[in-house]
Amino acid sequence: MQYPRVTSISFHNHIESIAQEKIAERVLCGEVIIVRQCLQGIGYFEHLQQIILEGIRQTAGEEKAKQLKNKGFEAFHEVINLEELPSVMGMSYQLVRALTPDLAKQLVKQVFQQQKAFYFEEESNVRFHIPYDIVRQRITEYSKFQWNGKVTPHGPHHDSWYQCPTNSVNVWMAISSVKIGNGLNIYPQVYGKLLPCTKDGKILGDQYFGSALNIELEPGDAIIFHGEHLHSSEINSTDTTRFVISLRMTLDKPQFIDDNSPYKNDYIYSDPNDGLKARLAQSLVKISRRFRNRINSAIRGKENKQNYVLSLDKVSGFDDTSSAFPQPISVKIIPGTSVDETKLFLDSKDLAIGQIKPVSQKLCVARIDEHRIIAFSRNCPHEGADLASGYLRDGCVVCPWHNLPISLENGASPCQSLPKLTVFKCSEQG
Ligand code: FES
Ligand SMILES: [Fe+2]
Known part of the structure; x- marks a missing residue:
């Protein structure tokens, strides 16, 4: 469209x-x-x-x-x-x-x-x-x-x-x-x-x-x-x-x-x-x-709801955009650990620059540039929106709900009264 x-x-x-x-x-x-x-x-x-x-x-x-x-x-x-x-x-x-x-x-x-x-x-x-x-x-x-x-x-x-x-x-x-x-x-x-x-x-x-x-x-x-x-x-x-x-x-x-x-x-x-x-x-x-x-x-007078369609796309019911939601990145789990533990192995080839992907229910991962991959909590510190559907801007993840930019360097946002986002540095090998 x-x-x-x-x-x-x-x-x-x-x-x-x-x-x-x-x-x-x-x-x-x-x-x-x-x-x-x-x-x-x-x-x-x-x-x-x-x-x-x-x-x-x-x-x-x-x-x-x-x-x-x-x-x-x-x-x-x-x-x-x-x-x-x-x-x-x-x-x-x-x-x-x-x-x-x-x-x-x-x-x-x-x-x-x-x-x-x-x-x-x-x-x-x-x-x-x-x-x-x-x-x-x-x-x-x-x-x-x-x-x-x-x-x-x-x-x-x-x-x-x-x-x-x-x-x-x-x-x-x-x-x-x-x-x-x-x-x-x-x-x-x-x-x-x-x-x-x-x-x-x-x-x-x-x-x-x-x-x-x-x-x-x-x-x-x-x-x-x-x-x-x-x-x-x-x-x-x-x-x-x-x-x-x-x-x-x-x-x-x-x-x-x-x-x-x-x-x-x-x-x-x-x-x-x-x-x-x-x-x-x-x-x-x-x-x-x-x-x-x-x-x-x-x-x-009489309203004619039947004829009303939102322009551009004819909409007859709910349009579920969840299919466009980023797909999770595959994770190799080391036996004896869980996906929310700190040592995870991901295939970084699956992550293009500027992309954010969910890792688990609580965690997502983003590639800021060629050398920086950061994992962070999916819940925005403001009202808990899912940051896996946010976007990256100037080294920050931007929350999709109220557009709050959160630094992926230290988890801080311009709203200092909000708790910091939990971020994890990742290292790329091979
Ligand atoms: S929920 Fe993220 S800025 Fe409001
Ligand atoms: Fe409104």
């Missing part, structure tokens, strides 16, 4: 030419589009910053709001402490929620340049990813589901695993700068495949989804991608906070795999020109969920 394209455009120079080519259709075919200066272009950047600063003023006080204004949101963790974080987060959600209908409308009008009706998810996501070593001080609290993807990194997922529509377009907007080491992971090599997951939306351990695409952003830039791209957050291994607001929308009727999806009623009908139906739908947001449910489905 050809990997989906990544296109970077500047709002001011290119938005009209790309819109002619139907930006939404391209995104729903797997293209990842980066719109530089997107929020500035639609006239929302300063407004969003002010709204968040106002929330901080109300929850953490005038002084902290001033400090943050001067230092920038990258210094959020230096100004807001872990005790204040829940209330700052709650207030940010509340304030951003109030402007989401108009923000969605401006994106549809000015970026997608669409005049017809669309749906947006009532609640935008506000994501303050502070450096992981700080979050870890309260890891029991911040491991709870409600913080997943908001403060702590999300594991690889399709949005439909969380019952979002299969035709959702995700607009991921940087309010602070986003660096390699605190951004978004998109796994283009498995686009169009519907991977199996556990009941609570965790990817199965034996799936192989290749290396991640990571994009650096300046404040105001946005990444637009199909919610069915497998994606996750990088564990924040930098010393800055990355602050992002993301909004899912469908440029057509939302299509859900599960008829009982809790998100179903959260997709609000709108149109760029504020027609009567859109105004009615938005005023209904304020009334009871049960009533909204009925009106929403009357507006939406």
